[in-house]
Amino acid sequence: MSVFRMPDGKVVDTDKAQAKWDEARNWNGRNHISRATGVQWTHETLYRSAKGRYYIVLDSQWQGTMPTARWVDAEQATRWLLLMEETLPADLASREASLVE
Numbered sequence: 001m002s003v004f005r006m007p008d009g010k011v012v013d014t015d016k017a018q019a020k021w022d023e024a025r026n027w028n029g030r031n032h033i034s035r036a037t038g039v040q041w042t043h044e045t046l047y048r049s050a051k052g053r054y055y056i057v058l059d060s061q062w063q064g065t066m067p068t069a070r071w072v073d074a075e076q077a078t079r080w081l082l083l084m085e086e087t088l089p090a091d092l093a094s095r096e097a098s099l100v101e
Contacts (some may be wrong), residue, residue: 002057004069012055012069017047024084035083046072046080048089056080075099 002014014020023044025032036044042060049055054077059067072080078095081088088096 002067002069004055004057004067006055006069006071008071012047012049014047014057016050018050018052019048019089021046021081021084021086036080044080046077046084048077052091 004012004014006012023034023036025034027033031040033040034043037058041062042058045057045059047055047057054072054074055069056072057067057069074092075095078088078092078099081092082096082099
């Protein structure tokens with residue numbers, strides 16, 4: 001369980017999220033590299049809150065850093081899911097055609 005205060009003052013609890021998507025990682029021959037961040041040390045997870053808003057939790061393996069969370073709009077969530085090669089949830093599916101070439 002992780003609880004975050006969002007920039008707008010709302011509080012989100014990852015345990016109460018409707019849905020969760022982990023980032024995809026690519027093997028570069030030496031390390032697993034986050035497809036979301038492009039580096040091996042920081043990672044992103046996308047959530048849909050209990051009220052249906054999307055947010056990303058950024059976590060780092062660097063000593064002394066704390067996870068943070070930020071809201072993302074529907075287009076940003078769609079782009080993130082497409083990059084991770086995830087199936088889009090019903091509320092985002094209609095956005096795919098305008099974002100993929």
